[in-house]
Amino acid sequence: MKKRARRHSTSVLDTSAFRLEDDFYLADFDDSNVAEKPKERPFRPxxxxxxxxAQKHRNTFLQALLWHDGRGSEDIKLCTRCNRAGHTARYRCDDCFSQRLLCRECCVEVHGMLPLHIIQQWDPSRGFFSKTSLKSLGLRVQLGxxxxxxxxxxxxxxxxxxxxxxxxxxxxxxxDYCGCTGAEPEYLQLLRSRFFPATTQRPQTCATFTCLDRFHIFSLKPKTTAxxxxxxxxxxxxxxxxKPLDRYRMLLRMAREWRHLLLLKRGGRFGYKSNEAENAAPGxxxxxxxxxxxxxxxLPADWRTAEPKDHCIYTQFFALDACFQLKRRMVSSEARxxxxxxxxxxxxxxKPYREYLRSATNKQEMSTCSGLKALEQANTKFSKGYAATGVGMVVCARHEFVLPNAVGDLQKGERRVKL
Ligand SMILES: [Zn+2]
Ligand SMILES: [Zn+2]
Ligand SMILES: [Zn+2]
Ligand SMILES: [Zn+2]
Structure with a gap:
């Protein structure tokens, strides 16, 4: 497969146009070296x-982009869907596959089940498209x-x-919520249609499940902040x-609730019994x-009686370490x-962790190693104004999975407390 791709790419390109000496930006370019090489040696980009x-298609691509900014064809006057007199072709959807120009009625009708598409409206006097909303075109979305x-x-x-x-x-x-007798509450009607409400009382904001999933992945992989x-x-x-209406704080709340619900769902806590979510056991x-x-x-049933040479297979290895960079400022509290x-x-x-720490002796660990600056820094620098000055955790040493209830905040560096 790899070979085929390479052969194809060389056949479409006229490489004779490139030579090593043409690339005068090379940092290690050496005149004397070039002189020794045969001039006709092809340079491979x-x-x-x-x-x-860049050589053959750049301008065509540019024209295609510009074509999308316009109406496509001068001949289109009436709506390309209904073609009725007086229904001028004025609206186009950025998200639909079709780039057809529609009248207002047709645009609303085809988006009955696609209310979050982005619509462009043609301005005939100024001659360009600008964004509009389906709400302003008259679309109402029925829930329930x-x-x-x-x-x-x-x-x-x-x-x-x-x-x-x-x-x-x-x-x-x-x-539009459903107002029939026995209809579900508003927030539940939104949830049934994959909209996550920011509040349960008369909601004004919601996020789609897709949006919350995207944010979840973006915060984990490219580390995008909220x-x-x-x-x-x-x-x-x-x-x-x-700026649209500011809903940043609502996003923070919804994302936090969303992650917590996913955690409960994956853990088999489905909420059918009362207090099922609240009563999860530690870890x-x-x-x-x-x-x-x-x-x-x-493990096999007879793992306890395995030969000594096989004991290492049935042993779990732990590693314990702390990171002093992972600090958290004292911006709020567990109570608030x-x-x-x-x-x-x-x-x-x-709660029990803090109580235990309070009961433990406040003994600072002294570094006996002159080269170990991490411990010294952790004990002395930058602990004021922080709720946590680092994080310590236990992981399985072979596969680096964090163990249940094995992560704790550090206060003022690293301390060792006898149990
Ligand atoms: Zn139409
Ligand atoms: Zn659309
Ligand atoms: Zn109804
Ligand atoms: Zn493991």
């Missing part, structure tokens, strides 16, 4: 496809009847300034810098190392902002 694109896709006979309008955070921006959406993620959503909404929701030996899970799952997974429950 690092990315032949890029060179080919979404499974049957019918309108409710007694719709109840949601808050006039309802905002939805989605992965393509911040949207104004006109929701502020940067929200800022990106605002930029996607308006590149000119016009119950942590993911255990699948490779480390666990009796009854991945209590944990949603104290001690449910990897961190120890803060």
């Amino acid at each position: 690092s990315d032949p496809a890029l060179q080919d694109w 009847h979404s499974a049957a896709n019918t309108r409710c006979p007694k719709p109840m309008a949601a808050h006039a300034q309802f905002v939805v955070l989605h992965d393509n921006g911040v949207h104004d959406v006109a929701f 502020f940067d993620f929200y800022d990106s959503l605002e930029r996607l909404t308006s590149g000119e810098g016009a 119950e929701l942590a993911i255990l190392c699948p490779a480390c030996p666990r009796p009854g899970v991945n 902002d209590p944990s949603l799952g104290p001690g449910f997974a990897f961190m120890v429950d803060a």
